[in-house]
Amino acid sequence: MRRPLVLFDLDNTLVDRRGTLDGWAAEFVSRHGLGDEARTYVLGMVSERTYPSTFDTIRTRFRLTAPTEELWRLYCADIAAMVSCPREVLDGLDELRAASWRVGVATNGAADIQWAKLRATGIANHMDGAFVSEEADARKPDVRHFALAAERxxxxxxxxxxxxxxxxxxxxxGGHTAGLRTIWVDNGRPWDSRVPAPDHTVADVIDAIDRLLHIEADHVSTAS
Ligand SMILES: [Mg+2]
Structure with a gap:
């Protein structure tokens, strides 16, 4: 039986990374006795991507005594404890798999934090495979990233x-260049990019899963 592939991004697609970081930054500054200005700075530092080196900079700036490795380890543990994936999203992934889809996660980032999130949210138990860019130094939008995710x-x-x-x-x-059809989760933003427009635009990942379920149903009924 044909099993079509769907790859999901992790941060701000399957999980609310932004909301999780807000909570984490508040907790971090209170733990280190820092103020509001520090909270804004720290949040800015981790907002795009976070690697151990991020904590080198934070540590120097606020003269923290804990070693970088410890700050990084704590960050991974804190984020894993705070991040969540809505039940209906996990159910949606199950529904896709039950409808014959291969479900994968394709995410940029450090392997330890991204895998900690995949496990803590339960997503790891509701997918066929995942690839994190750091595992083979292949970041989206490089085609190689998508190829490795598909392989997983x-x-x-x-x-x-x-x-x-x-x-x-x-x-x-990246998805388009890799030969995939694409669904953009707009998170309330207008499309404003020079890259080719997505095949579908949706408000959230639940909506994306619904579209995919219908697409496959249409494909099956057309094929039969
Ligand atoms: Mg994202």
Whole structure:
């Protein structure tokens, strides 16, 4: 039986990274006896991507005594404890798999924090595979990233599929170049990018899953 592939971005697609970081930054500054200005700074430092080196900078700036590795380890543990994936999203992933889809996660970032999130949210138990850019130094929008994510799901990128994500360049542009059809999770933003427009635009990942379920149902009924 044909099993079509769908890859999901993780941050701000399957999980609310922004909201999680707000909570974490508040907790971090209170733990270190820092103020509101520090909270804004720290949040700015971690907002795009966070690596151990991020904590080198934070540590120096606020003269923290804890070593960088400890700050990084605590960050991973804190985020894993605070991040969540809504039940209906996990159910949606199950529904896709029950409807014959191969479900994967394709995410940029450090392997330890991204895998900690995949496990803590339960997503790891509701997918066929995941690839984190740091594992092979292959970041979205590079085609190689999508090829490795597909491989983790046991399929070849050349067979096509879908990419769902919130980032116009990395997810939609990258997905398109990789030969995938794309769904953009707009998170309330207008499309404003020079990369080719997505095949579908949705408000959230639940909506994306609904579209995919209908697409496959249409495909099956057309094929039969
Ligand atoms: Mg994202």
């Amino acid at each position: 799901c046991g399929v070849a990128l050349e067979d096509g599929g879908w990419m769902v994500g919130d980032n116009p360049v990395n997810d939609v542009g």
